[in-house]
Amino acid sequence: MGRFTEKQLTIITIVVAVLITGLFTGLVMKDLSAIGEERSRVETIVGQIAAADAEIQKMDARELDVIVLREIVKRDAAILPDESEINEFINVIGEFERAAGVLVTQVQGLGKKELSKGKEAIQKIPLKLRLQGTTEQILKFLNLFENHDRFVSISGFAVSRGSDVDSKGNLQHTATVELETYSYNPKGGPVARVEIPNAERRAQELVVQQRVSQSKAAAIEKYQLRATLNRRDPILDPRIRVTAPDDTVDPEERFRRERGLLDELILEIQLLRLDVQAEAKFRAEHDIIKIPAAAKAVEEKLNELEVKISGALSNQQITIAELKEQFVQSVVRPFEEIKSGRNAFAAEVVVRARQVQEWYVKMRERFEAAAYRDVMTAWDGYQRLVDGRQVAPDAQALQDQMKELARQAEVISRFEREPMKIQGVIIDPSSRSFAIINGSILSEGEDVDRDGKIRIEKIRNDQIQFIYQGVPIVKFLRK
Numbered sequence: 001m002g003r004f005t006e007k008q009l010t011i012i013t014i015v016v017a018v019l020i021t022g023l024f025t026g027l028v029m030k031d032l033s034a035i036g037e038e039r040s041r042v043e044t045i046v047g048q049i050a051a052a053d054a055e056i057q058k059m060d061a062r063e064l065d066v067i068v069l070r071e072i073v074k075r076d077a078a079i080l081p082d083e084s085e086i087n088e089f090i091n092v093i094g095e096f097e098r099a100a101g102v103l104v105t106q107v108q109g110l111g112k113k114e115l116s117k118g119k120e121a122i123q124k125i126p127l128k129l130r131l132q133g134t135t136e137q138i139l140k141f142l143n144l145f146e147n148h149d150r151f152v153s154i155s156g157f158a159v160s161r162g163s164d165v166d167s168k169g170n171l172q173h174t175a176t177v178e179l180e181t182y183s184y185n186p187k188g189g190p191v192a193r194v195e196i197p198n199a200e201r202r203a204q205e206l207v208v209q210q211r212v213s214q215s216k217a218a219a220i221e222k223y224q225l226r227a228t229l230n231r232r233d234p235i236l237d238p239r240i241r242v243t244a245p246d247d248t249v250d251p252e253e254r255f256r257r258e259r260g261l262l263d264e265l266i267l268e269i270q271l272l273r274l275d276v277q278a279e280a281k282f283r284a285e286h287d288i289i290k291i292p293a294a295a296k297a298v299e300e301k302l303n304e305l306e307v308k309i310s311g312a313l314s315n316q317q318i319t320i321a322e323l324k325e326q327f328v329q330s331v332v333r334p335f336e337e338i339k340s341g342r343n344a345f346a347a348e349v350v351v352r353a354r355q356v357q358e359w360y361v362k363m364r365e366r367f368e369a370a371a372y373r374d375v376m377t378a379w380d381g382y383q384r385l386v387d388g389r390q391v392a393p394d395a396q397a398l399q400d401q402m403k404e405l406a407r408q409a410e411v412i413s414r415f416e417r418e419p420m421k422i423q424g425v426i427i428d429p430s431s432r433s434f435a436i437i438n439g440s441i442l443s444e445g446e447d448v449d450r451d452g453k454i455r456i457e458k459i460r461n462d463q464i465q466f467i468y469q470g471v472p473i474v475k476f477l478r479k
Helices: 006-079 083-087 089-100 135-146 199-203 206-214 251-284 290-314 321-341 353-368 372-386 393-416
Strands: 103-108 122-133 153-165 171-184 422-426 434-437 440-443 454-459 463-468 471-476
Touching: 006 199, 006 206, 089 103, 089 122, 089 135, 089 372, 089 393, 122 135, 135 153, 135 171, 251 290, 251 321, 290 321, 290 353, 290 372, 353 372, 353 393, 372 393, 393 463, 393 471, 434 454, 440 454
Parallel strands: none
Antiparallel strands: 103 122, 122 171, 153 171, 422 434, 434 440, 454 463, 463 471
Protein backbone atom coordinates (compact mmCIF):
# COMPACT_ATOMS: atom_id res chain seq x y z
CA MET A 1 0.00 0.00 0.00
CA GLY A 2 1.36 3.32 -0.97
CA ARG A 3 1.55 6.28 1.26
CA PHE A 4 -0.92 9.21 1.03
CA THR A 5 0.54 12.25 -0.46
CA GLU A 6 0.64 15.44 1.50
CA LYS A 7 -2.23 16.84 -0.55
CA GLN A 8 -4.39 13.77 0.11
CA LEU A 9 -3.71 13.94 3.83
CA THR A 10 -4.74 17.57 3.85
CA ILE A 11 -8.02 16.77 2.09
CA ILE A 12 -8.75 13.86 4.42
CA THR A 13 -8.03 16.04 7.44
CA ILE A 14 -10.37 18.76 6.17
CA VAL A 15 -13.17 16.25 5.41
CA VAL A 16 -12.87 14.63 8.84
CA ALA A 17 -12.82 18.03 10.52
CA VAL A 18 -15.95 19.07 8.59
CA LEU A 19 -17.71 15.85 9.52
CA ILE A 20 -16.81 16.19 13.17
CA THR A 21 -17.83 19.86 13.16
CA GLY A 22 -21.19 19.01 11.51
CA LEU A 23 -21.81 16.25 14.00
CA PHE A 24 -21.14 18.50 16.96
CA THR A 25 -23.19 21.30 15.40
CA GLY A 26 -26.17 18.93 14.97
CA LEU A 27 -25.90 17.76 18.53
CA VAL A 28 -25.70 21.36 19.80
CA MET A 29 -28.74 22.39 17.74
CA LYS A 30 -30.71 19.41 19.03
CA ASP A 31 -29.84 20.31 22.59
CA LEU A 32 -30.76 23.94 22.02
CA SER A 33 -34.16 22.87 20.61
CA ALA A 34 -34.79 20.58 23.60
CA ILE A 35 -33.83 23.39 25.96
CA GLY A 36 -36.26 25.76 24.19
CA GLU A 37 -39.12 23.26 24.44
CA GLU A 38 -38.37 22.64 28.09
CA ARG A 39 -38.27 26.37 28.81
CA SER A 40 -41.64 26.80 27.04
CA ARG A 41 -43.09 23.94 29.09
CA VAL A 42 -41.70 25.46 32.26
CA GLU A 43 -43.22 28.82 31.40
CA THR A 44 -46.62 27.17 30.78
CA ILE A 45 -46.45 25.37 34.12
CA VAL A 46 -45.42 28.57 35.87
CA GLY A 47 -48.43 30.30 34.31
CA GLN A 48 -50.72 27.49 35.43
CA ILE A 49 -49.28 27.69 38.94
CA ALA A 50 -49.86 31.44 39.00
CA ALA A 51 -53.45 30.97 37.79
CA ALA A 52 -53.98 28.24 40.39
CA ASP A 53 -52.53 30.50 43.09
CA ALA A 54 -54.95 33.24 41.99
CA GLU A 55 -57.87 30.79 42.20
CA ILE A 56 -56.68 29.63 45.61
CA GLN A 57 -56.66 33.25 46.75
CA LYS A 58 -60.31 33.52 45.68
CA MET A 59 -61.37 30.28 47.40
CA ASP A 60 -62.17 31.84 50.78
CA ALA A 61 -64.30 34.53 49.14
CA ARG A 62 -66.12 31.96 47.00
CA GLU A 63 -66.76 29.71 49.98
CA LEU A 64 -68.13 32.74 51.79
CA ASP A 65 -70.42 33.49 48.82
CA VAL A 66 -71.69 29.90 48.82
CA ILE A 67 -72.33 29.98 52.58
CA VAL A 68 -74.24 33.29 52.23
CA LEU A 69 -76.33 31.95 49.33
CA ARG A 70 -77.12 28.75 51.25
CA GLU A 71 -78.24 30.80 54.26
CA ILE A 72 -80.46 32.93 52.00
CA VAL A 73 -81.99 29.80 50.46
CA LYS A 74 -82.53 28.33 53.93
CA ARG A 75 -84.25 31.54 55.07
CA ASP A 76 -86.43 31.97 52.00
CA ALA A 77 -87.32 28.28 51.78
CA ALA A 78 -88.97 28.63 55.20
CA ILE A 79 -92.16 29.75 53.44
CA LEU A 80 -92.33 26.32 51.80
CA PRO A 81 -93.71 23.44 53.88
CA ASP A 82 -91.29 20.66 54.70
CA GLU A 83 -92.08 16.97 54.34
CA SER A 84 -93.55 16.62 57.82
CA GLU A 85 -95.82 19.64 57.28
CA ILE A 86 -97.00 18.24 53.95
CA ASN A 87 -97.92 14.99 55.68
CA GLU A 88 -99.88 17.00 58.28
CA PHE A 89 -101.43 19.37 55.73
CA ILE A 90 -104.78 17.62 56.12
CA ASN A 91 -104.86 19.03 59.66
CA VAL A 92 -104.34 22.56 58.29
CA ILE A 93 -107.25 22.01 55.91
CA GLY A 94 -109.35 20.80 58.85
CA GLU A 95 -108.50 23.89 60.90
CA PHE A 96 -109.40 26.19 57.99
CA GLU A 97 -112.60 24.22 57.42
CA ARG A 98 -113.64 24.75 61.02
CA ALA A 99 -112.62 28.42 61.09
CA ALA A 100 -114.48 29.27 57.87
CA GLY A 101 -117.54 27.15 58.64
CA VAL A 102 -117.42 25.24 55.34
CA LEU A 103 -117.73 21.49 54.89
CA VAL A 104 -114.84 19.83 52.99
CA THR A 105 -116.23 16.75 51.27
CA GLN A 106 -113.20 15.62 49.25
CA VAL A 107 -109.40 16.03 49.36
CA GLN A 108 -107.18 14.84 46.52
CA GLY A 109 -103.40 15.04 46.31
CA LEU A 110 -102.26 13.99 49.79
CA GLY A 111 -101.79 10.29 49.10
CA LYS A 112 -98.48 8.47 49.37
CA LYS A 113 -98.06 8.33 45.60
CA GLU A 114 -98.36 12.09 45.22
CA LEU A 115 -95.95 12.71 48.09
CA SER A 116 -93.24 10.31 46.91
CA LYS A 117 -89.75 11.66 47.26
CA GLY A 118 -88.22 13.02 44.08
CA LYS A 119 -84.70 14.05 43.08
CA GLU A 120 -85.72 17.69 42.55
CA ALA A 121 -84.75 20.34 45.08
CA ILE A 122 -88.24 21.85 44.89
CA GLN A 123 -91.14 19.45 44.38
CA LYS A 124 -94.55 20.70 43.25
CA ILE A 125 -97.50 19.27 45.19
CA PRO A 126 -100.97 19.83 43.64
CA LEU A 127 -104.09 19.57 45.82
CA LYS A 128 -107.76 19.54 44.91
CA LEU A 129 -110.56 20.20 47.38
CA ARG A 130 -114.33 19.98 47.11
CA LEU A 131 -116.36 21.85 49.72
CA GLN A 132 -119.76 23.28 50.59
CA GLY A 133 -120.68 26.57 52.24
CA THR A 134 -122.09 30.03 51.74
CA THR A 135 -120.32 32.53 49.50
CA GLU A 136 -118.91 34.32 52.55
CA GLN A 137 -117.70 31.05 54.10
CA ILE A 138 -116.04 29.91 50.86
CA LEU A 139 -114.28 33.26 50.45
CA LYS A 140 -113.09 33.14 54.04
CA PHE A 141 -111.79 29.59 53.49
CA LEU A 142 -109.72 30.83 50.51
CA ASN A 143 -108.59 33.88 52.49
CA LEU A 144 -107.17 31.62 55.20
CA PHE A 145 -104.85 30.08 52.60
CA GLU A 146 -103.90 33.61 51.46
CA ASN A 147 -102.80 34.38 55.02
CA HIS A 148 -101.16 31.00 55.72
CA ASP A 149 -97.52 31.14 56.90
CA ARG A 150 -96.51 28.64 54.22
CA PHE A 151 -96.77 29.29 50.48
CA VAL A 152 -100.00 27.96 48.98
CA SER A 153 -101.19 29.10 45.55
CA ILE A 154 -104.81 28.87 44.37
CA SER A 155 -104.45 27.71 40.76
CA GLY A 156 -108.11 26.93 40.03
CA PHE A 157 -111.50 27.78 41.47
CA ALA A 158 -115.10 26.97 40.47
CA VAL A 159 -118.42 27.45 42.28
CA SER A 160 -121.85 26.05 41.48
CA ARG A 161 -125.02 27.34 43.12
CA GLY A 162 -126.47 24.97 45.68
CA SER A 163 -130.02 24.23 46.74
CA ASP A 164 -129.62 23.50 50.47
CA VAL A 165 -130.33 26.34 52.91
CA ASP A 166 -128.77 26.72 56.36
CA SER A 167 -130.51 27.91 59.54
CA LYS A 168 -129.87 31.56 58.59
CA GLY A 169 -131.47 31.25 55.18
CA ASN A 170 -128.18 31.21 53.23
CA LEU A 171 -127.66 28.93 50.26
CA GLN A 172 -124.94 26.31 50.63
CA HIS A 173 -122.93 26.36 47.39
CA THR A 174 -120.50 23.73 46.12
CA ALA A 175 -116.94 24.81 45.29
CA THR A 176 -113.95 23.06 43.73
CA VAL A 177 -110.58 24.56 44.66
CA GLU A 178 -107.24 23.60 43.09
CA LEU A 179 -104.19 24.46 45.20
CA GLU A 180 -100.45 24.21 44.68
CA THR A 181 -97.70 24.15 47.25
CA TYR A 182 -94.05 23.17 47.08
CA SER A 183 -91.76 21.09 49.27
CA TYR A 184 -88.04 21.99 49.51
CA ASN A 185 -85.34 19.31 49.71
CA PRO A 186 -81.91 20.92 50.40
CA LYS A 187 -80.09 17.77 49.23
CA GLY A 188 -82.00 17.51 45.96
CA GLY A 189 -81.18 18.90 42.52
CA PRO A 190 -78.93 17.83 39.62
CA VAL A 191 -75.71 19.28 41.13
CA ALA A 192 -74.00 17.46 44.00
CA ARG A 193 -73.69 19.54 47.14
CA VAL A 194 -70.07 20.45 47.97
CA GLU A 195 -69.17 20.26 51.63
CA ILE A 196 -67.37 23.34 52.99
CA PRO A 197 -65.23 22.88 56.11
CA ASN A 198 -66.70 24.55 59.22
CA ALA A 199 -69.67 25.81 57.18
CA GLU A 200 -72.08 25.85 60.15
CA ARG A 201 -69.68 27.84 62.31
CA ARG A 202 -68.86 30.28 59.52
CA ALA A 203 -72.57 30.80 58.84
CA GLN A 204 -72.85 32.44 62.27
CA GLU A 205 -70.16 35.01 61.53
CA LEU A 206 -71.19 38.64 61.49
CA VAL A 207 -70.17 39.22 57.87
CA VAL A 208 -72.42 36.37 56.71
CA GLN A 209 -75.39 37.53 58.78
CA GLN A 210 -74.97 41.09 57.47
CA ARG A 211 -74.94 39.97 53.84
CA VAL A 212 -77.95 37.73 54.40
CA SER A 213 -79.88 40.57 56.05
CA GLN A 214 -79.05 42.88 53.11
CA SER A 215 -80.78 40.44 50.76
CA LYS A 216 -84.52 41.02 50.49
CA ALA A 217 -86.32 38.11 52.09
CA ALA A 218 -89.01 36.16 50.26
CA ALA A 219 -92.40 36.92 51.77
CA ILE A 220 -96.02 35.92 51.27
CA GLU A 221 -98.39 38.72 50.38
CA LYS A 222 -101.37 38.59 52.68
CA TYR A 223 -104.84 40.01 52.20
CA GLN A 224 -107.47 40.39 54.87
CA LEU A 225 -110.99 39.71 53.60
CA ARG A 226 -113.42 42.47 54.56
CA ALA A 227 -117.06 42.00 55.50
CA THR A 228 -119.51 42.58 52.62
CA LEU A 229 -122.86 42.99 54.32
CA ASN A 230 -123.98 45.54 51.76
CA ARG A 231 -123.53 43.10 48.89
CA ARG A 232 -125.90 40.39 47.83
CA ASP A 233 -124.76 36.84 47.21
CA PRO A 234 -123.42 37.08 43.60
CA ILE A 235 -124.15 33.39 43.00
CA LEU A 236 -127.80 33.71 44.04
CA ASP A 237 -130.44 34.70 41.48
CA PRO A 238 -131.90 37.95 42.93
CA ARG A 239 -135.33 36.96 41.60
CA ILE A 240 -135.41 34.00 44.00
CA ARG A 241 -136.28 34.70 47.62
CA VAL A 242 -134.48 32.36 50.00
CA THR A 243 -135.68 31.99 53.58
CA ALA A 244 -134.57 29.83 56.43
CA PRO A 245 -136.73 26.75 57.11
CA ASP A 246 -137.49 27.94 60.65
CA ASP A 247 -138.19 31.59 59.70
CA THR A 248 -141.49 31.99 61.56
CA VAL A 249 -140.91 35.43 63.10
CA ASP A 250 -143.56 38.01 62.28
CA PRO A 251 -142.08 40.46 59.68
CA GLU A 252 -143.26 43.55 61.59
CA GLU A 253 -141.80 42.24 64.84
CA ARG A 254 -138.52 41.43 63.12
CA PHE A 255 -138.37 44.94 61.62
CA ARG A 256 -138.98 46.56 65.04
CA ARG A 257 -136.33 44.38 66.65
CA GLU A 258 -133.67 45.04 63.99
CA ARG A 259 -134.56 48.74 63.83
CA GLY A 260 -134.09 49.00 67.60
CA LEU A 261 -130.67 47.32 67.44
CA LEU A 262 -129.60 49.57 64.58
CA ASP A 263 -130.71 52.75 66.42
CA GLU A 264 -128.80 51.63 69.50
CA LEU A 265 -125.61 51.09 67.48
CA ILE A 266 -125.97 54.45 65.69
CA LEU A 267 -126.34 56.21 69.06
CA GLU A 268 -123.21 54.50 70.37
CA ILE A 269 -121.29 55.60 67.26
CA GLN A 270 -122.36 59.21 67.92
CA LEU A 271 -121.27 59.00 71.57
CA LEU A 272 -117.98 57.45 70.50
CA ARG A 273 -117.37 60.37 68.12
CA LEU A 274 -117.84 62.82 71.00
CA ASP A 275 -115.30 60.92 73.12
CA VAL A 276 -112.84 60.86 70.24
CA GLN A 277 -113.27 64.61 69.74
CA ALA A 278 -112.65 65.20 73.44
CA GLU A 279 -109.50 63.08 73.33
CA ALA A 280 -108.26 64.95 70.21
CA LYS A 281 -108.88 68.27 72.02
CA PHE A 282 -106.80 67.15 75.03
CA ARG A 283 -104.01 66.01 72.73
CA ALA A 284 -104.04 69.32 70.84
CA GLU A 285 -103.77 71.14 74.18
CA HIS A 286 -101.05 68.72 75.36
CA ASP A 287 -103.06 68.10 78.51
CA ILE A 288 -101.00 65.18 79.79
CA ILE A 289 -103.31 64.73 82.79
CA LYS A 290 -106.54 64.25 80.84
CA ILE A 291 -105.14 62.41 77.80
CA PRO A 292 -104.66 58.97 79.48
CA ALA A 293 -108.18 58.90 80.96
CA ALA A 294 -109.74 60.05 77.66
CA ALA A 295 -107.74 57.50 75.64
CA LYS A 296 -108.72 54.69 78.00
CA ALA A 297 -112.40 55.63 77.76
CA VAL A 298 -112.24 55.67 73.95
CA GLU A 299 -110.46 52.30 73.82
CA GLU A 300 -113.00 50.68 76.13
CA LYS A 301 -115.90 52.01 74.06
CA LEU A 302 -114.19 50.94 70.83
CA ASN A 303 -113.72 47.47 72.27
CA GLU A 304 -117.29 47.16 73.54
CA LEU A 305 -118.76 48.50 70.31
CA GLU A 306 -116.67 46.12 68.22
CA VAL A 307 -118.05 43.22 70.25
CA LYS A 308 -121.57 44.29 69.33
CA ILE A 309 -120.74 44.92 65.68
CA SER A 310 -118.91 41.58 65.39
CA GLY A 311 -121.89 39.87 67.00
CA ALA A 312 -124.27 41.52 64.55
CA LEU A 313 -122.04 40.46 61.64
CA SER A 314 -121.44 36.87 62.71
CA ASN A 315 -125.02 36.18 63.86
CA GLN A 316 -126.70 38.17 61.07
CA GLN A 317 -128.80 40.11 63.53
CA ILE A 318 -129.72 42.66 60.85
CA THR A 319 -131.20 40.91 57.82
CA ILE A 320 -133.65 43.39 56.23
CA ALA A 321 -132.11 44.87 53.08
CA GLU A 322 -132.66 48.57 53.76
CA LEU A 323 -131.53 48.20 57.38
CA LYS A 324 -128.42 46.29 56.29
CA GLU A 325 -127.47 49.14 53.98
CA GLN A 326 -127.95 51.70 56.74
CA PHE A 327 -126.04 49.49 59.16
CA VAL A 328 -123.02 49.53 56.84
CA GLN A 329 -123.25 53.26 56.08
CA SER A 330 -124.03 54.53 59.59
CA VAL A 331 -122.27 52.00 61.82
CA VAL A 332 -119.65 49.77 60.16
CA ARG A 333 -117.90 52.37 58.01
CA PRO A 334 -117.86 55.16 60.64
CA PHE A 335 -116.53 52.69 63.18
CA GLU A 336 -113.71 51.59 60.84
CA GLU A 337 -112.86 55.25 60.10
CA ILE A 338 -112.68 56.10 63.80
CA LYS A 339 -110.55 53.07 64.54
CA SER A 340 -108.12 53.62 61.64
CA GLY A 341 -107.87 57.36 62.46
CA ARG A 342 -106.58 56.57 65.93
CA ASN A 343 -103.95 54.01 64.89
CA ALA A 344 -101.19 56.59 65.15
CA PHE A 345 -101.60 56.94 68.91
CA ALA A 346 -104.04 54.24 69.99
CA ALA A 347 -103.14 52.35 73.14
CA GLU A 348 -103.05 48.58 73.16
CA VAL A 349 -106.57 47.18 73.05
CA VAL A 350 -107.18 44.50 75.63
CA VAL A 351 -110.12 42.10 75.42
CA ARG A 352 -111.28 41.89 79.02
CA ALA A 353 -112.67 38.94 80.95
CA ARG A 354 -116.17 40.42 81.12
CA GLN A 355 -116.38 40.57 77.33
CA VAL A 356 -115.06 37.03 76.94
CA GLN A 357 -117.60 35.88 79.56
CA GLU A 358 -120.45 37.28 77.45
CA TRP A 359 -119.30 35.30 74.40
CA TYR A 360 -118.81 32.17 76.50
CA VAL A 361 -122.33 32.35 77.96
CA LYS A 362 -123.79 32.77 74.48
CA MET A 363 -121.81 29.82 73.12
CA ARG A 364 -122.73 27.62 76.12
CA GLU A 365 -126.45 28.41 75.69
CA ARG A 366 -126.39 27.55 72.01
CA PHE A 367 -124.39 24.38 72.70
CA GLU A 368 -126.89 23.18 75.30
CA ALA A 369 -129.68 23.94 72.83
CA ALA A 370 -127.92 21.65 70.32
CA ALA A 371 -127.48 24.61 67.91
CA TYR A 372 -123.97 23.49 67.01
CA ARG A 373 -123.58 25.58 63.85
CA ASP A 374 -124.46 28.68 65.88
CA VAL A 375 -121.71 27.71 68.33
CA MET A 376 -119.14 27.55 65.53
CA THR A 377 -120.43 30.83 64.07
CA ALA A 378 -120.10 32.53 67.47
CA TRP A 379 -116.54 31.24 67.83
CA ASP A 380 -115.75 32.60 64.38
CA GLY A 381 -117.10 36.01 65.41
CA TYR A 382 -115.07 35.94 68.61
CA GLN A 383 -111.89 35.18 66.67
CA ARG A 384 -112.53 38.19 64.44
CA LEU A 385 -112.95 40.27 67.60
CA VAL A 386 -109.65 39.27 69.20
CA ASP A 387 -107.63 39.24 65.98
CA GLY A 388 -104.56 41.41 66.62
CA ARG A 389 -105.57 42.16 70.20
CA GLN A 390 -104.36 41.00 73.58
CA VAL A 391 -106.67 38.88 75.69
CA ALA A 392 -106.57 39.62 79.41
CA PRO A 393 -104.72 36.90 81.40
CA ASP A 394 -107.77 36.20 83.58
CA ALA A 395 -109.81 35.47 80.42
CA GLN A 396 -107.49 32.81 78.98
CA ALA A 397 -109.24 29.92 80.75
CA LEU A 398 -112.63 31.04 79.41
CA GLN A 399 -111.20 31.37 75.92
CA ASP A 400 -109.86 27.81 76.12
CA GLN A 401 -113.33 26.58 77.16
CA MET A 402 -114.88 28.43 74.22
CA LYS A 403 -112.40 26.83 71.85
CA GLU A 404 -113.24 23.40 73.25
CA LEU A 405 -116.98 24.07 72.87
CA ALA A 406 -116.42 25.02 69.22
CA ARG A 407 -114.37 21.87 68.67
CA GLN A 408 -117.01 19.64 70.22
CA ALA A 409 -119.74 21.38 68.23
CA GLU A 410 -117.79 20.79 65.03
CA VAL A 411 -117.24 17.10 65.93
CA ILE A 412 -120.93 16.59 66.77
CA SER A 413 -121.92 18.26 63.49
CA ARG A 414 -119.66 15.82 61.66
CA PHE A 415 -121.17 12.93 63.62
CA GLU A 416 -124.69 13.91 62.59
CA ARG A 417 -123.65 13.66 58.95
CA GLU A 418 -122.33 10.12 59.34
CA PRO A 419 -124.43 7.49 57.49
CA MET A 420 -125.85 5.65 60.50
CA LYS A 421 -129.34 4.20 61.06
CA ILE A 422 -130.30 2.91 64.52
CA GLN A 423 -132.95 0.21 64.15
CA GLY A 424 -133.30 -0.83 67.78
CA VAL A 425 -131.66 -2.12 70.98
CA ILE A 426 -131.65 -5.44 72.84
CA ILE A 427 -131.31 -4.95 76.59
CA ASP A 428 -130.25 -7.85 78.81
CA PRO A 429 -129.57 -6.70 82.43
CA SER A 430 -127.90 -10.01 83.31
CA SER A 431 -125.65 -10.09 80.27
CA ARG A 432 -124.51 -7.93 77.39
CA SER A 433 -126.80 -5.42 75.67
CA PHE A 434 -126.85 -4.97 71.92
CA ALA A 435 -127.78 -2.30 69.38
CA ILE A 436 -128.90 -2.87 65.80
CA ILE A 437 -127.17 -0.26 63.66
CA ASN A 438 -127.04 -0.28 59.86
CA GLY A 439 -128.30 -3.86 59.91
CA SER A 440 -125.51 -5.13 62.21
CA ILE A 441 -125.86 -6.31 65.80
CA LEU A 442 -123.22 -4.59 67.92
CA SER A 443 -122.40 -4.59 71.64
CA GLU A 444 -120.78 -2.05 73.92
CA GLY A 445 -117.15 -1.38 73.04
CA GLU A 446 -117.52 -2.32 69.36
CA ASP A 447 -116.98 0.02 66.41
CA VAL A 448 -119.88 0.99 64.18
CA ASP A 449 -117.78 1.69 61.09
CA ARG A 450 -114.83 -0.07 59.52
CA ASP A 451 -112.50 2.88 60.13
CA GLY A 452 -113.06 2.75 63.87
CA LYS A 453 -114.18 6.39 64.09
CA ILE A 454 -117.45 5.60 65.91
CA ARG A 455 -117.44 3.37 69.00
CA ILE A 456 -120.40 2.32 71.13
CA GLU A 457 -119.78 3.31 74.77
CA LYS A 458 -123.10 2.50 76.50
CA ILE A 459 -126.46 1.07 75.45
CA ARG A 460 -129.64 2.01 77.36
CA ASN A 461 -133.37 1.59 76.76
CA ASP A 462 -133.80 5.16 75.54
CA GLN A 463 -130.32 6.14 74.34
CA ILE A 464 -126.97 5.04 72.99
CA GLN A 465 -123.77 6.82 73.95
CA PHE A 466 -121.05 6.91 71.29
CA ILE A 467 -117.44 8.06 71.30
CA TYR A 468 -116.59 9.99 68.14
CA GLN A 469 -113.16 11.62 67.72
CA GLY A 470 -112.75 11.66 71.50
CA VAL A 471 -116.12 13.35 72.14
CA PRO A 472 -118.95 11.48 73.95
CA ILE A 473 -122.20 11.87 71.99
CA VAL A 474 -125.62 10.67 73.19
CA LYS A 475 -128.17 9.59 70.61
CA PHE A 476 -131.69 9.36 72.03
CA LEU A 477 -133.98 6.66 70.68
CA ARG A 478 -137.49 7.29 69.48
CA LYS A 479 -140.15 5.73 71.68
